[in-house]
Amino acid sequence: MTVSQIRIGTRGSPLALWQANEVKRRLQDAHPDLAGDDGVPITIIRTTGDRQQQGLLSDIGGKGLFTKEIEEALLEDAIDIAVHSMKDVPTWFPDGLLIDCLLPRADPRDALIAPGSRTIADLPAGTTVGTASLRRKAMLLHKRPDLTVVPLRGNVDTRLGKVASGEVDATFLALAGLNRLGRDDVPASPVPVDEMLPAVCQGIVGIERRQDDDRTAELLAPLNDPDAAVQAAGERELLAGLDGSCRTPIAAYGDLNGSELRFRAAIVRPDGSELLETERSGPASDAAAMGRDAADELRGRAGPGFFHEQ
Numbered sequence: 001m002t003v004s005q006i007r008i009g010t011r012g013s014p015l016a017l018w019q020a021n022e023v024k025r026r027l028q029d030a031h032p033d034l035a036g037d038d039g040v041p042i043t044i045i046r047t048t049g050d051r052q053q054q055g056l057l058s059d060i061g062g063k064g065l066f067t068k069e070i071e072e073a074l075l076e077d078a079i080d081i082a083v084h085s086m087k088d089v090p091t092w093f094p095d096g097l098l099i100d101c102l103l104p105r106a107d108p109r110d111a112l113i114a115p116g117s118r119t120i121a122d123l124p125a126g127t128t129v130g131t132a133s134l135r136r137k138a139m140l141l142h143k144r145p146d147l148t149v150v151p152l153r154g155n156v157d158t159r160l161g162k163v164a165s166g167e168v169d170a171t172f173l174a175l176a177g178l179n180r181l182g183r184d185d186v187p188a189s190p191v192p193v194d195e196m197l198p199a200v201c202q203g204i205v206g207i208e209r210r211q212d213d214d215r216t217a218e219l220l221a222p223l224n225d226p227d228a229a230v231q232a233a234g235e236r237e238l239l240a241g242l243d244g245s246c247r248t249p250i251a252a253y254g255d256l257n258g259s260e261l262r263f264r265a266a267i268v269r270p271d272g273s274e275l276l277e278t279e280r281s282g283p284a285s286d287a288a289a290m291g292r293d294a295a296d297e298l299r300g301r302a303g304p305g306f307f308h309e310q
Helices: 012-032 068-075 135-145 156-166 175-180 212-223 228-243 284-302
Strands: 008-010 042-044 081-085 097-102 110-113 128-130 149-150 171-173 189-192 205-210 250-257 260-268 275-283
Touching: 008 012, 008 068, 008 205, 012 042, 012 081, 012 156, 012 175, 012 205, 012 212, 068 081, 068 097, 068 212, 097 128, 097 149, 097 212, 097 228, 110 156, 110 175, 110 205, 128 156, 128 260, 135 250, 135 260, 156 171, 171 175, 205 212, 228 250, 228 260, 260 284, 275 284
Parallel strands: 008 042, 008 081, 128 149, 128 171
Antiparallel strands: 081 205, 097 205, 110 171, 110 189, 250 260, 260 275
8 A cells, every 4th residue: 555644633741742652653654655754744733631730530520621612633634643542432432433453451550759758648638649640549548548639630740840859749741641741750669560550551552543544544454453453442441431530439450461451440439448349350352341340330339429439
């Protein structure tokens, strides 16, 4: 297939640009006709989520704040593909768009950044932890109600700076992001999945396109990772089944071992007072069904009011 160009749209944070450039590299490796900057130009699109740095996402519009303007550019044919962190992508897409290409998943774990402490158990009572994630806040307070959790937004450097300056004592970052940015200088302690279940699709990069764009679909096909697709299928079905939003502390991880999947999911009251967990194992081909079934179970066990208490 001879092609001349495929245009990428992305947010402008260092991590978003790393992801876009990784997609560019993989496209050019798969399609030599796309060599050079002109073959895969990258357009930075500032989203509402980037502009509004104050407050919790749940209070200003949710996950779609990081995708809306980029998806509008796709629909207007200003770009051909959009590159996203899948944990920022809502479970629904605007009419005419879809994601059917995922890069291989990076380490899904959270990382604790806390000078003087290497584990959650090590944190002194009263430690102030900054995070914008309701999942992290709720799971942390479930384990350590003696800690103080305050809102903290911004990119990796911003949040690390708040810890360094003493504005907060500790924070959490996705280990995948730190690794992708080559931040070996950060004293990060990975948190075991058994101790803090990750966000849905944490560590997975997704590529969105127009549904009727067969040319782009063909270009992206060699980049799609089947293992990431299996994990995302189960985790996003869980999220959809729970009507997941930024007001809902939800966690999930599909641990793939060959053709077998161990699927774990959890929901937490926002104040950390109650955590409900469930687990399934079976063939990877049943990933989506596992996610739907886990959502049904957790929703039934939670009862009314569980998800939306603040």
